[in-house]
Amino acid sequence: MPALHTIQFSLFPEDNERLQNLCGWRNEHFDQVELRMGVEINARGFQVSITGLADRIVKAEEVVRDLYDSTDEETLSPEKVHLLLHEYGLDSAKALDSEQMLVKTRRKTIKTRNPNQANYIEAIQSYDVNFGIGPAGTGKTYLAVACAVEALENEKVRRIILTRPAVEAGEKLGFLPGDLSQKVDPYLRPLFDALFEMMGFETVERLMEKNVIEVAPLAFMRGRTLNDSFIILDEAQNTTVEQMKMFLTRIGFASTAVITGDITQCDLPKHQKSGLRHVIEVLDGVEGIGFTFYQAQDVVRHALVKKIVRAYDKYDRKQERIKDGKDHGKSSS
Template sequence: MTKTETLQLDDEVAVDLAGHHDEVLDAIRERAGCDVNLRGNELTLSGDDWAVDRGQQLVTELIEISKAGTPLTPQVVQVVEVGAGLRSNVPLPHTGTGSGSTSARTERGAPAAAPSSPEPIPEAVAVNRAPAQRREAQQQHSKPKSQAGHRNTFPSTEPRAEGERPNAKSVFTDVVLTHRGKSIGPRTAGQKNYVDTIRENSITFGIGPAGTGKTYLAMALAVEALVERRVARIVLCRPAVEAGEKLGFLPGSLLDKVDPYLRPLYDALYDMMDPDRLTTCMEQGIIEVAPLAFMRGRTLNDAFVVLDEAQNTTPEQMQMFLTRLGFGSKMVVTGDPTQIDLQRGQTSGLNDINVILRNIEDIGFAQFDQSDVQRHRLVQRIVAAYQTRKESQDEAAGA
């Protein structure tokens, strides 16, 4: 059965829906599987019943996003399609708090190919905060008990059922931080899921390929927490494993020697804070960027702590780091298991945590895939190619 549906659009929405050289309409046609034609303010969808229904649902959500102030692009169409559950072979993100809290995606098939020419999604224009009405029982269950004088004051989000996708509109209206007119927030459903998981848990593990915003979004949440005085300081650290025993041959003090390995963290901070204020905060110890080795023996209270490149930690280092957590603090651990630089024979601490810590209350997991990559479009394809090769090797090893 075939059918035709016609939608009347506002002037601004019609222009936005067309996109540059009809790129948004082309993306809708490709993902809905029906003919989509725009004449003036009239949008017509025609084709098989299921395809037209699919296209109408997709367009309806895009109209809401456009009215909220987010410009439409092909990548917005992709995220809306995933968030609306229109693509059956897309892995589902999970979010939860409490025992066994996870936000890992459950594989239901091979990830669909990325659009041929994705573009960066324009920054969101509104702030999405936690709903005023939260489930009191869920809030009490998900928040850690604190000593007197210490209270978890981080904003939360309305809990979603396991397997439920983030609402597509909420992806684009969640602004974590705004600096110099630039809004920083999630750009994919996976990133939105990650941000929500950090807000809901004291410790969060963000695991996935390079370019998915794991570290950048965690640091944005850290700066936001500092600005809003929910924490007293920020601690950012990385293992300097690439240096090995060659550190002693580099000029300068120990901090000078490890500085190149911490430079990406500095770069991200300069995107989020004014240089003068950042310098002052670092001089006063409010923001600390240090090698992982400097964490031993410390207790980090009222702090937002981020461990980057965690795949290059040993199990002993990972245990040492996680036990630094103090009262009123949050920890975010990020890493890519496919980019381990440890010496041959050494086990990565990131590979153990999924089994050891999976069922502990107030610990969350967020899994990214190539659809969350926000770099050059070739990066998505490179990540997918390496993932395919790894899966083939795993199958051969298990045969």
């Protein structure tokens, strides 16, 4: 992976009105430059730092300086920023092969690391129901949580609902100690970790107390209609066909649902078909639903994880060929 560099510089003359003009509402002008140029911009007062690939940060500094110069005579707008980027030959988001999407929360900005992640974010922003399917380490759950937090902070939804089939407890959680939230906490830990990172522990705890963030085992979703919500169903490969249908028919008005899972890691009994595997066939070709399929090359964790995923895929294909050969031999006899 190419090395990232950081460049730092100061803006002169120091003028608070011009600085506000440069940044735009909620830093929208900086966001525009970041997205087009594949860099990260941080400004503390008039001290600016830009992080990215070496050739991009140099050009990004030129853009920021030119934008600041222009604030002396005009009020910037997204359209004017776009025109300046066009003059630099940066009239599309792919101009620097950056194929990158941004998800901005109050605590951090999350950037996609490959085209499949960018397609995933674009689909979540475009469709009410989305599926992220693929191996561990591809970011499908983390990015779904990021989009949920962004939607909540921008008041596009009123609550976040996290759910997951508790296969290990057989969906019968009554014997486990604690209240309902504590019973399912172990199964939703990856979602909580992402929430804490993006919102902070105290904020998440407060929003859970107010039921703005709700945790519910999949078995408890039956009979509900979920309006004005961002709903994440994690580990969906462990849903049954009936559970998946039940979940999808809970989605109400002004809601977004993201379903994530890995069909190669199903913990259901062998005689039960995975609801995630089944829904891929059922909803194939249905308009208004987004599917993003991740591959081993999309893994963004430790490099060994990618090799492990590929090794398992290779082994599974070999076993299928052996099985097909045996079955063919039996049929011939």
